[in-house]
Structure formats: structure tokens, C-alpha cells
Amino acid sequence: MKKPSLSIIKIGGQIVEDEQKLKSVLAQFAKIKGAKILVHGGGKAASAWSKKLGIIPQMIEGRRVTDAATLEIVTMVYAGLYNKKIVSWLQAISCNALGLTGADLNSIQSHKRIVKTFDYGFAGDIDLVETSILKQLLSNHVTPVFCAITHDKKGQLLNTNADTIASELAVAFAPFYETTLKFCFEKNGVLENPEDNHSVFSKISFTDYQKYKQVGIISEGMIPKMDNAFFALKNQVDKVFICGAKEIYQANGTSIQL
Amino acid sequence: MKKPSLSIIKIGGQIVEDEQKLKSVLAQFAKIKGAKILVHGGGKAASAWSKKLGIIPQMIEGRRVTDAATLEIVTMVYAGLYNKKIVSWLQAISCNALGLTGADLNSIQSHKRIVKTFDYGFAGDIDLVETSILKQLLSNHVTPVFCAITHDKKGQLLNTNADTIASELAVAFAPFYETTLKFCFEKNGVLENPEDNHSVFSKISFTDYQKYKQVGIISEGMIPKMDNAFFALKNQVDKVFICGAKEIYQANGTSIQL
Numbered sequence: 001m002k003k004p005s006l007s008i009i010k011i012g013g014q015i016v017e018d019e020q021k022l023k024s025v026l027a028q029f030a031k032i033k034g035a036k037i038l039v040h041g042g043g044k045a046a047s048a049w050s051k052k053l054g055i056i057p058q059m060i061e062g063r064r065v066t067d068a069a070t071l072e073i074v075t076m077v078y079a080g081l082y083n084k085k086i087v088s089w090l091q092a093i094s095c096n097a098l099g100l101t102g103a104d105l106n107s108i109q110s111h112k113r114i115v116k117t118f119d120y121g122f123a124g125d126i127d128l129v130e131t132s133i134l135k136q137l138l139s140n141h142v143t144p145v146f147c148a149i150t151h152d153k154k155g156q157l158l159n160t161n162a163d164t165i166a167s168e169l170a171v172a173f174a175p176f177y178e179t180t181l182k183f184c185f186e187k188n189g190v191l192e193n194p195e196d197n198h199s200v201f202s203k204i205s206f207t208d209y210q211k212y213k214q215v216g217i218i219s220e221g222m223i224p225k226m227d228n229a230f231f232a233l234k235n236q237v238d239k240v241f242i243c244g245a246k247e248i249y250q251a252n253g254t255s256i257q258l
Numbered sequence: 259m260k261k262p263s264l265s266i267i268k269i270g271g272q273i274v275e276d277e278q279k280l281k282s283v284l285a286q287f288a289k290i291k292g293a294k295i296l297v298h299g300g301g302k303a304a305s306a307w308s309k310k311l312g313i314i315p316q317m318i319e320g321r322r323v324t325d326a327a328t329l330e331i332v333t334m335v336y337a338g339l340y341n342k343k344i345v346s347w348l349q350a351i352s353c354n355a356l357g358l359t360g361a362d363l364n365s366i367q368s369h370k371r372i373v374k375t376f377d378y379g380f381a382g383d384i385d386l387v388e389t390s391i392l393k394q395l396l397s398n399h400v401t402p403v404f405c406a407i408t409h410d411k412k413g414q415l416l417n418t419n420a421d422t423i424a425s426e427l428a429v430a431f432a433p434f435y436e437t438t439l440k441f442c443f444e445k446n447g448v449l450e451n452p453e454d455n456h457s458v459f460s461k462i463s464f465t466d467y468q469k470y471k472q473v474g475i476i477s478e479g480m481i482p483k484m485d486n487a488f489f490a491l492k493n494q495v496d497k498v499f500i501c502g503a504k505e506i507y508q509a510n511g512t513s514i515q516l
Contacts, residue, residue, distance in 0.1 A: 151345075
């Protein structure tokens with residue numbers, strides 16, 4: 001029997017924080033046929049709210065250090081402000097959205113990142129995704145909308161990378177659905193020349209990736225995104241794309257392939 | 259056929275904001291057998307966060323005026339900070355909680371309060387409660403946790419009184435469940451003498467209520483709570499109590515009866 005289709009779409013912070021862009025992306029997202037899940041970031045907005053409250057955001061190698069005060073702020077901004085704005089806008093266009101953190105339905109359980117070189121504070125690394133109730137909801141045409149917060153099942157919320165949430169969800173659902181994972185962000189895809197938004201690779205294999213990384217064509221923030229993409233492909237996710245916000249509904253951007 | 263039981267428990271702001279009290283209340287709540295729904299306020303904390311952000315909370319006759327900036331804050335504090343803290347703590351004691359606003363699953367639809375004498379801004383008056391998916395979740399042992407935010411199904415979130423949410427939920431579920439509604443707050447029940455927390459009325463009928471209101475024994479904030487209680491009873495809700503936080507699990511406090 002053919003498995004039903006599932007699209008997991010991750011939208012990045014710059015899309016989430018621009019009201020016009022976000023509304024246009026959600027309109028595209030709502031048109032996707034079959035089961036779908038949205039995952040959103042919101043890191044830049046969290047930094048802005050931190051500053052308003054007199055807390056200076058701390059970053060180590062591009063990753064946020066989440067102390068107790070910062071955890072309160074990201075919980076408010078991701079799970080409150082943006083998650084509920086997105087849910088209400090999707091409801092307005094008849095997409096039956098349900099906003100979630102990993103604590104809700106115990107859907108994503110993680111542990112506080114173990115301190116090695118750096119202490120990232122209340123940052124969560126994912127241990128398991130609980131799919132049973134989510135599958136029932138999907139078959140009832142409910143669209144889960146995840147923000148970048150998980151929990152440890154011991155009462156502690158944890159700040160968790162949204163790209164990682166998207167790929168872990170895709171891996172967990174892949175046995176049950178023909179799963180497509182798309183990372184949508186402010187560029188049109190993986191670029192050969194970071195300055196030229198038209199220099200999009202149409203596809204990248206794992207061998208290409210190793211090569212491009214070595215010569216520095218793929219660098220910085222794109223590396224964890226690519227790693228999440230290959231993690232998904234190596235764990236039975238059917239298709240993975242890195243693309244712009246306009247390509248949510250079409251199979252454009254960069255196709256990542258093993 | 260006997261209907262299954264459903265307990266709808268509303269906990270007030272002073273309980274929500276005191277970590278120790280909240281944990282002890284949630285432990286009681288988790289022990290309730292059968293289907294259950296939690297509804298929580300958080301108004302005092304919202305005022306504190308408003309002040310931190312330089313926004314002076316405005317109140318008219320005890321009700322918050324929700325301008326656009328205040329709506330952002332209450333969405334962050336109710337739907338983000340407190341709702342997710344409560345969900346993660348309930349998950350830690352094996353209660354499969356799901357945090358919700360009325361926008362999620364389009365569960366509570368409202369309209370922006372029509373301006374008569376005062377303009378309360380983005381305050382929502384409830385039009386309908388959508389029970390179908392919530393009933394499925396309840397039968398799967400999921401515990402919905404509602405905060406005081408609803409939406410108008412046109413993309414607008416609205417600040418909505420938590421007591422009213424609790425009584426509207428109870429009325430909507432009453433045809434399907436043997437429904438008990440409890441308003442838990444910082445006092446032990448409805449008090450004959452507001453200064454004496456032991457002067458709890460064991461029960462109050464509608465006739466008693468009219469009489470006590472006239473002579474001023476029941477006044478101020480207790481009046482809308484009583485009105486919500488009688489609204490529920492007049493619409494097929496089986497049992498309504500106003501009680502202290504310690505009475506969640508027992509049938510103590512004041513029993514409200516028609």
C-alpha cells in the first residue's frame with residue numbers, strides 16, 4: 001500500500017519576523033495537499049525582546065547561550081508570540097493549525113546539552129519524537145505548528161534548534177509517510193556564490209557536499225543545515241530541499257540527495 | 259448509557275504565579291480521574307511584564323484594556339511562559355498535557371468586544387467552542403490546558419477572561435460528559451466575611467446569590483465569577499464549585515446550585 005504524503009516545512013527567522021513575507025509564506029504553505037507540519041524559528045526576534053528587557057543575548061559560534069532569563073524570553077517569543085500569530089493566521093485561511101512545543105503531548109523529548117567545551121545552558125538535544133497522537137491529528141486534517149522549544153519530561157523546557165526539530169520530525173514520521181522535508185530561508189537555495197541569489201545549485205549529493213565544504217563554497221550556517229538534511233536522508237526521509245520562501249509549494253531550490 | 263466524567267478546573271492568577279503553589283495544585287489536578295481540562299489565568303504576571311517593558315497596564319472596572327502592545331505581552335506571558343511551564347510540569351508527573359489557545363484547533367472562536375461605554379481593545383467575547391477534536395483527544399487521555407487567549411478566525415488573537423473560557427468550555431462539553439466545573443482561587447470559597455477565610459458558604463443557590471449581592475456580602479470580582487457559575491448551571495453543567503486551590507481534588511469549597 002502506498003504511504004500517504006507528509007510535508008515538513010521549516011521556515012527561518014527572517015521570514016517569521018516580516019509580517020508580509022510570513023503571510024505570503026503561510027498562504028503557500030496552506031495550499032500543500034496531504035498531511036503537513038510547519039516548524040518555525042524566531043531567533044532574531046528573541047534577541048530583540050531580550051534587549052528590550054535589558055538582557056544581552058550571548059552567542060557561542062552562532063549558537064545562543066540560553067540562561068534561565070533567556071529561556072523565559074524564548075519561550076514567550078517562540079511559543080507565545082510567533083507560534084500563536086502563525087496559528088491564528090493559518091486558521092484564518094482554513095488551515096486547522098495546532099501550535100506546539102515538544103512539551104505538548106510529550107511530542108519531542110530532549111535532554112539538556114552536556115557541557116563539553118562550552119555551556120549552552122538550557123539548550124536541548126533531542127532524544128525521541130512521540131508520533132502516535134500526532135498521526136491521529138494529521139489524519140484528522142490538523143496541521144501541527146512547532147516552535148523551537150522542547151522539554152526533558154522532568155519539567156524543564158529547553159531551547160532547541162528549529163532545523164534539528166524539523167529533521168528529527170521527518171525521520172520519526174518517515175516509516176509511516178512518504179516524507180518531504182524543506183528548509184525554507186531567506187536565500188533561494190544553496191548558492192554557489194553566496195553573493196548571487198541566482199547561483200542556486202539544483203542538486204547537491206553527499207560527495208558534492210564534502211567537496212564544496214572543503215573548498216569553502218559551503219560554510220558557516222549552511223553546514224548544520226546540510227548536516228540536518230543528510231541526517232534525514234540517511235534515515236529514510238524521501239526528499240529534502242533547501243529553498244527560498246517562495247518555493248514552499250513547488251519543488252524548486254536545491255534538492256539534497258545522498 | 260452513563261456519560262463519562264469531565265472535570266474543568268480553572269486556576270487563578272495568584273496560584274499560577276507562585277511556583278510552589280502551582281506545583282502543588284498541579285499535583286492535585288493530575289490525580290483527578292477521568293477526562294479533565296485545566297484553564298489558567300496569569301493577569302498579574304502580565305502586568306509585571308508590561309511594566310518591565312515600559313507599558314503601563316490600563317484597567318477599566320477591574321478589566322484589562324488590551325491595546326496592540328498589551329496583546330503581544332499577554333500572548334507571550336499566557337500562551338508562552340505560563341502555559342508551557344504548566345504543560346512541562348504536568349508532563350513531568352505523567353499527565354499528557356496539551357497547551358492551547360482558542361486559536362489552536364479553532365477550539366474557541368470569539369469576536370472583538372463591541373465598544374459601548376468603554377473600548378477594551380483586543381478583548382474577545384466567545385461565540386463558539388469546537389469540541390470534536392478535543393473530545394477525541396480527551397478519549398486518548400490527553401489533558402488540554404487552556405490559557406486566556408482566543409481568536410476571531412480572521413487572524414486576530416483576542417484576550418479573553420479565563421473564568422468565562424472555563425464556563426463556556428463546560429457548557430460546550432456538558433451534552434457529552436457528566437461535567438464538573440471548579441473555579442479555584444486564593445480564597446477557600448465564597449466567604450460570608452471577606453476577611454475570614456473560614457467563613458465559607460457550603461452552598462449558594464441563585465436566590466441566595468441575589469440576596470447576598472443586594473446586601474453586599476457578594477461584591478466586586480466575585481460577581482462575574484458567580485455569573486459564570488450560574489451561566490454554566492443554567493446550561494446543563496452538572497456541578498459547579500468555587501473553592502481554594504487545595505480543594506481541587508475534593509468536593510469542598512462552595513457548591514453553587516440553581
